[in-house]
Amino acid sequence: xxxxxxxxxxxxxxxxxxxxxxxxxxxxxxxxxxxxxxxxxxxxxxxxxxxxxxxxxxxxxxxxxxxxxxxxxxxxxxxxxxxxxxxxxxxxxxxxxxxxxxxxxxxxxxxxxxxxxxxxxxxxxxxxxxxxxxxxxxxxxxxxxxxxxxxxxxxxxxxxxxxxxxxxxxxxxxxxxxxxxxxxxxxxxxxxxxxxxxxxxxxxxxxxxxxxxxxxxxxxxxxxxxxxxxxxxxxxxxxxxxxxxxxxxxxxxxxxxxxxxxxxxxxxxxxxxxxxxxxxxxxxxxxxxxxxxxxxxxxxxxxxxxxxxxxxxxxxxxxxxxxxx
Amino acid sequence: xxxxxxxxxxxxxxxxxxxxxxxxxxxxxxxxxxxxxxxxxxxxxxxxxxxxxxxxxxxxxxxxxxxxxxxxxxxxxxxxxxxxxxxxxxxxxxxxxxxxxxxxxxxxxxxxxxxxxxxxxxxxxxxxxxxxxxxxxxxxxxxxxxxxxxxxxxxxxxxxxxxxxxxxxxxxxxxxxxxxxxxxxxxxxxxxxxx
Numbered sequence: 001x002x003x004x005x006x007x008x009x010x011x012x013x014x015x016x017x018x019x020x021x022x023x024x025x026x027x028x029x030x031x032x033x034x035x036x037x038x039x040x041x042x043x044x045x046x047x048x049x050x051x052x053x054x055x056x057x058x059x060x061x062x063x064x065x066x067x068x069x070x071x072x073x074x075x076x077x078x079x080x081x082x083x084x085x086x087x088x089x090x091x092x093x094x095x096x097x098x099x100x101x102x103x104x105x106x107x108x109x110x111x112x113x114x115x116x117x118x119x120x121x122x123x124x125x126x127x128x129x130x131x132x133x134x135x136x137x138x139x140x141x142x143x144x145x146x147x148x149x150x151x152x153x154x155x156x157x158x159x160x161x162x163x164x165x166x167x168x169x170x171x172x173x174x175x176x177x178x179x180x181x182x183x184x185x186x187x188x189x190x191x192x193x194x195x196x197x198x199x200x201x202x203x204x205x206x207x208x209x210x211x212x213x214x215x216x217x218x219x220x221x222x223x224x225x226x227x228x229x230x231x232x233x234x235x236x237x238x239x240x241x242x243x244x245x246x247x248x249x250x251x252x253x254x255x256x257x258x259x260x261x262x263x264x265x266x267x268x269x270x271x272x273x274x275x276x277x278x279x280x281x282x283x284x285x286x287x288x289x290x291x292x293x294x295x296x297x298x299x300x301x302x303x304x305x306x307x308x309x310x311x312x313x314x315x316x317x318x319x320x321x322x323x324x325x
Numbered sequence: 326x327x328x329x330x331x332x333x334x335x336x337x338x339x340x341x342x343x344x345x346x347x348x349x350x351x352x353x354x355x356x357x358x359x360x361x362x363x364x365x366x367x368x369x370x371x372x373x374x375x376x377x378x379x380x381x382x383x384x385x386x387x388x389x390x391x392x393x394x395x396x397x398x399x400x401x402x403x404x405x406x407x408x409x410x411x412x413x414x415x416x417x418x419x420x421x422x423x424x425x426x427x428x429x430x431x432x433x434x435x436x437x438x439x440x441x442x443x444x445x446x447x448x449x450x451x452x453x454x455x456x457x458x459x460x461x462x463x464x465x466x467x468x469x470x471x472x473x474x475x476x477x478x479x480x481x482x483x484x485x486x487x488x489x490x491x492x493x494x495x496x497x498x499x500x501x502x503x504x505x506x507x508x509x510x511x512x513x514x515x516x517x518x519x520x
Binding site: 014016047051058059061062063069 | 444467506
């Protein structure tokens with residue numbers, strides 16, 4: 001109870017003091033009261049503190065928790081959408097990047113790696129000369145097929161071939177020229193040769209330069225062919241011999257030369273050159289020997305000549321020629 | 326709100342982190358006003374303070390899984406808002422200059438911060454107790470302290486004597502002082518206890 005007494009001060013005076021409405025005498029009165037007791041000082045300090053801080057009431061009063069909470073929730077919702085949108089954008093960006101990368105990849109592949117292949121086919125009695133991008137020339141015989149890129153790859157020159165052709169390959173040690181022909185491969189650097197894949201075998205007849213010849217299955221086992229040599233790939237076997245046939249380019253040159261050649265050896269050349277089948281009734285005809293040069297002559301011209309030389313008779317029936325004595 | 330106070334902050338925060346939206350609302354309800362008043366001690370403008378604290382709560386919600394509280398939710402909130410305010414001031418200062426902004430990310434409580442927290446706590450207590458005062462007592466006290474009206478003006482407006490005004494204000498102060506005596510006395514201790 002004593003404590004309360006100590007703090008007693010005229011309400012009116014205290015308020016006037018706090019609101020700074022007190023006059024000089026009243027202030028002296030308050031000071032005197034303060035001196036009376038330390039507790040009075042503490043009391044005034046506490047009241048002043050409350051007085052001072054009660055100003056902040058205004059702040060609390062002007063805070064609308066509900067409306068501000070809704071504002072916070074709205075922002076959170078908005079941010080969620082933005083994040084979603086950003087994720088979508090990110091996804092789209094990634095997707096677009098992938099598409100672009102793929103496109104560029106395909107483009108690069110097309111330009112650098114994937115060959116824009118050209119196919120050339122020759123019909124019966126048709127020959128074609130093809131100039132490749134590296135300057136090599138391929139002369140296609142009839143009934144042949146060639147597949148080659150418009151532009152060669154960086155590291156090698158590759159073509160596919162069936163039939164017969166004479167190839168003159170430009171020399172380029174950095175870019176070997178590789179020919180795929182009936183499961184065999186002819187690899188050259190610079191050379192010219194005749195290539196034939198007819199009658200179930202591949203024949204390479206060298207004219208100049210050097211080539212490697214191997215099968216697709218066994219790339220390690222190679223044969224090297226030089227000028228005048230013949231390589232044959234037949235029934236999965238590679239063989240090499242000297243080319244005894246001087247007329248292997250007849251289809252190209254139109255020239256057939258025979259020197260002391262037996263008719264049985266002449267006949268296949270003629271068959272090949274003119275695309276005709278001979279039927280010989282008398283086997284003695286086979287051993288007749290001839291020395292002659294056929295230069296861009298028609299079949300009739302040639303056969304008329306043979307009739308006189310060998311004293312034989314020939315008859316054309318369908319696609320065959322029958323030779324009789 | 327009163328019943329809800331029985332839920333501890335720890336429990337509230339954990340449930341908020343587990344995705345309980347209601348817990349977020351409760352935390353906001355409980356701390357938003359205090360934090361705004363606290364922020365105003367740094368920013369001086371009330372509306373700005375509201376905005377800053379609202380932004381803080383948005384972040385608080387969005388980063389709830391990254392938040393680590395080592396002390397108490399209350400101290401975490403106070404310090405986060407303090408750092409947010411200081412960062413805002415820093416940014417404002419360097420707005421048109423290409424300067425490196427030092428991010429305020431302190432978990433230390435300086436005396437200055439401690440005082441501001443203490444004041445905020447007291448102000449909130451005053452606010453709460455004022456609400457409990459008898460209607461006329463409350464009204465007169467607010468007219469004096471919030472509207473800064475002189476005793477005579479209040480008396481004239483309410484058509485009561487000046488003496489009654491003085492008595493009512495004095496009564497309000499006495500009730501507040503008695504209610505807050507423990508708080509006033511132990512204020513520093515309580516504040517330190519929280520952190």
